[in-house]
Amino acid sequence: MNYSAELKKFVTSQYVYSAIRITLATVLPCLVLAHFGILKEYFLFPLGTSFVALCDQPGPFIRRRNALTFAIFCFAVVALIASLVMNFKVLVILEIIIFGMFFSLIGVYGQRLAAVGSLSLVVMAIFIDGHLTGGNIFKSLMIFSSGCIWFLMIFLVVTTIQPYKLAGQMIGENYLQLAEFLKIKANYYQKNPDFDRLTTQVIAKQVGIKNLQEETRETVFKTRTIVNESTTTSRLLMLMFLNSMDLHEKLMTSESDYQKLQQSFEDSMILVNIHDYLNLLAEEITNIGISLQIGTRAKPIFDLELELKNLNHHYYELRNKQMTPGNLENFMVLRQILMRINEITKEINEIYKVFSQDVKLAKSLSTGLDLKKFMPNEEKLNFKVLRNNISLSSSHFRHAIRITTALLVGYLFSMFDFLGLGHTYWILITITAILKPAYSITKKRNLLRLYGTIAGAVIAYAILHFVHFNGLLFTILLLSMIMCFSFLKGRYFWAVLFMTIYVFLSFNFLNPGNVDVIFKDRILDTIIAGVIAFAVSYIVLPVWEHTQNLDLMKKSAADNLIYFESVISKFLHGDFDIEDYKVKRKNAIISLANLSDNFQRMISEPKNQQKKLEVVHQFVATSHLITAYTASLSQYSKNNEKYPEVDAESWSRKIEAEMQQTSVLLNGNEITEALKMESRLEPEDSSIEDMLMKRKTEIGENDLVDRRDPDKISHLTELKNIHDILELIYDVTKEQRKVIEKYRSEAEPTPPQS
Template sequence: MKQHNPIDDFKNFMYTQYFSDGVKITLGVLLPAFTFFHLDFLEIGITLSLGAMCVSIADSPGPWLHRKNGMTYTLFFIFLTALLTALINSNIYLIAIEIFVLCFLFSMFYVYGARAASVGTAALLIMVLNIIPGKTSLKPFEHSFLILGGGIWYFLLSTFFSTIRPYRYAQQTLGESISEIADYMRLRARFYGNEVTVEENFKDLVNQQVKVNELQDNAREALFKTRELMNESTNAGRLMIQIFVDMVDLFEQTMATNNDYNTIRERFKDSDILIAFAETIDKIADEIEYIGFCLIHQEKPQKHALTLKDLDDLKHKIDALEAKGISVLILKKILINLRNIFNRITDVYNYFSKETSELRTSSTPAELSRFVNHQSFDWKIFKNNLNFKSSVFKYALRVAIVCLIGFFVGQAFSLGQHSYWIILTILVIMKPGFSSTKQRNYERVIGTILGGIIGAVILVFIKDETVRFIFMLVFMLITYSFIRIKYFVGVIFMTPFILILFSFINVDDSATVIASERILDTLIGSFLAFISSYILFPDWESAQFRKFLPKMLKANLSYLEHIILRQSLLPISVTEYRLARKEVYVNTANLAAAFQRMMNEPKRKQHKIKEVHKFVVLNHILSSYLANLSASFLENSATINSEQLKLIRKSRFYLEEAIEKIDSDLEGSTKTKLHIHLSDKKAESEITEQLELITKVSADLSKISERI
């Protein structure tokens, strides 16, 4: 089956939320300027477009209610900021005070999450674009109300898009999250070949889990915070919720295939059985991706890439090895797991043909809402972060100081009327963490230089304004489609789009002058932003990383306890179990993402990197063993005997010991009493074997925690 990557395959990309947003933002920003240009009121059109562009920043992917609230607050803040800046921009000292105060205030919005931060970014953008006096002939109130009008226009346009396609975002996000599970499955297939080492593949696997968790979180938000979907009032709503629930369960099963792959490679190196397993797992990944593709493209799945015959052929190969006297027990277990995954995929295929009444989930809206995070906007959160213990406070102070320096640098060296680009570059590049700032810095500088060259070439060699306008339109569409997912690509095309735009506004400026100013200002701003992340209240990931370690251990401990509690005299609900499982996924992703950020920091700031990496991998292996244990309990309807209970208690002891070594404050850790009805039956060997593996890796975690 042909693979469809939503970024690389253009046809598929056109169906994603990113391209939809690109079209919407391009329309929202371009239409006012284009319309008023033909009415000979270009300045009014540009001002309206500026308001629309700012509000689009807060219209980032998410449930409509969140987007609506974000855009509403943005309208309020950009109006006030535009008015204040227009009234005082002739006084350099008042502007300097405003830059410092507003940069600090709006940067502190990070304490309320990414969407609130985007509201602050929009307000700061309006401030920066208005700090140079005389840029507009409009009066302050006229200018501010036009900014507000442009923002309202974009808000109405976004509302229209959301109304005519209420479920489209949910479909796209769900489809993309499923595609990431397929990529995770393909990485699993690599364990059965020799292209990469087992250790390297584990590293890639953990990194991919970060992507899976991020998109699953987005899908949860889209599905469980949309009232119509939660009430399951339509077949589409029921279908999406049921598919999502099953796909999270399927992801757990893909994790339940963890084994000693070095031993497997060595034992079966003289056979082609591992190649057959890799091919089968790749076909399963194609199946999963096809489901995601069908959701994105609004199609009904038609045929399987994998059939029961493929699985039967794999079984015959295993039987042939067994007939030669080779132990194949581990291969049989893997095959059983693959059959279970295939059966679950078949169930999902069948959902597309089921009647409405058959698709109702067992969970209530109240239960489903527990799976999504609810952001509080309490003033106390802001107040409690006003100290140097808060990374957001240090970031906000850093932004305020560096933007002020950037402003005075532009004034002191008279870097043309576009010197505000220095401050804009600082605001875009600077992020709370060092590694994020470093990455943005590289992408911004290289992207601006490449884009500047492209823009200058177009302005020098193409004089026809219609052709230039078409180029600008295409560049805008690419910019707004990619800026949130491939920032580097977005910057490359944003620069020529802005240069062409300025060529229409400032007809007297040459292409080389505009491009050189843009590049020079970007280089100055990026230098100030990057150097400040080293010397001005630096916030190293190594200092923050430690807080993720006990949370990860507690999540895995809770997961173990919830798996066992399902076998107890008073079994827990499916919702409680799934919440515990979700915590493992979330904390694994947080831990892996933090590790990635730490790896991008200077070597002298990377403390005990080998031990930390081993800790990350061991926790991923433990999560996989736990998923396998959970699947084994369900398949065998097994009860727990005294021998297994001892192993469970040992595992709990090692994990609690590991938590104590890293964090002596055990508040919030689980101390659940397990009321288990012990069976007199002979031990279920598969369950016992799983518990032995869990105990061993728990002991290893305790040892590595002491070294960390």
């Protein structure tokens, strides 16, 4: 592992940058207040700052600004009402029900408002018993609201000074994810690979790439200064992002029959050479990603031209020594893989070229695409959307009921005085943090929260026991805050660990010598909240992932069919609409990632809810292969070559018939005889076989010419590869249809025996 690169990736990421901004925005006022000796009295100011800061989700400037403004309004209203009714238990319960339902339901409008809703419930928990507000309610509210507004001001200043910073970091992260994806793909070429494990890793990485691409699309395509291409930086960022998506597709086209490949070349070093070269390419992509995150121009690390020349040399030497009529087709497959590697190398060199454009050249850069077509779909902010989700058939409504129930149970539990709990609002905060719409995520966060809290509490206790120098304690506090906010999105255990440390240190600064009470309360409250959240998520209107499988499989099958149709159209009609193709490619990848993500969550659910797990897993795997093989076929749609030898019409009808059969079965209908007949068509590709036999005869007669042009590939090799890809797509679609037949047979009850 390249530890230097890993450290740079982390330090230059949007998460660390955002964490430092939040930490400074929170801590600087604390230093001023501490200087005047009023920090304890004005403690709600930095608390408000940190709450609003956590609502700042990546995205276009206008949406972020509006969300922060809405968050401040919600926080102020919630804090006011909670403070006014805290002495009336019946009204507090009514408050929990109304706020719990409303702030959970606004999650229907997307992650940004879901974050505002969750933090609003945390604000309610803070103010629910007056523990932190003191006697003067309105003064406390003014201090808290001022802290909220302070972060909004910081946000406006920073985004004005650095309008492209977030977009650059997110696009850079796209490249870093692609580098990790390529490293996984490279492992298929190492000695004795674990194919099942690698396939699982590839599918999981596809989910991460899809989620990040969706977030980046919203940030880039809805940021006015970038879309209007008004500056050199905006044009370069737009093109770098679009290039990252094209690179993603090129990495997907490297799908092959890896097991057959390993068997064919197990006695040579060529596959290991490919593995090593792909890792070099991954390092170059990482270098591009880090440079984008920093905001500097990237320069190549390796001499790729020399490295690629060496790789091709190894191939040609092996070819000249070992190629025979019997293994010709194996060498054709290997030659095609090297051609794809050559194209990926060219793409990376092109990205470096775009990255190093001078100002005059950059002004002429343009995407030529209708960017609105690439935007992620999202619910519009109107009351109708909210009203339509007030139903038990809505997963959002069921989640709202669960979280409201859990908050009520947590509040009632905290009223038992015999437990001697000193910070009961921690129970409600922890419930809000743990309880998520998906049972699997709730289960995972529950355990991570518990382990992180215990580990963080032990470390914090040790720090406070052995360290008595306030300067060092303050430094640890700062670092803990930065690490907490940096890890909050991706590594929840570490986020909770560092959060617990900085909470302990914060309370120690406010009330020294009270660490034993905080230690006991923090762990006890976390355990109580965890038990409540787990029980409610399992008992109260749970939404199990298997109930989503059918709809997601229908969507994935339909989008894969449309994607294939857009690619095969070039072979059928000779025309190819690149923009239409890219939209359909995006939809197919998103549908596949959503299905894969749902399957991964289902694995973490109780065994009795893992319905048809093996069958769904087979469908996910076959869907992945169909998407990848279609991407491989697309490389022949984009060039100007003609392939009349391929019976494209028969292949199109044959493959589409199999795909349509899968969709028919998923919709609960019966397959027609017409579709069955279409799927049995035999394409007229005999001319390709004839050409192949002729070539084998030539090789048998020692007519082997030592051609060494890595940029050119024989027409026969291309034809053979197109034929093989179409055959692979057909075989996988046929396998997928059989998987759904099995799925349906398991779903239908067995008729009683007479």
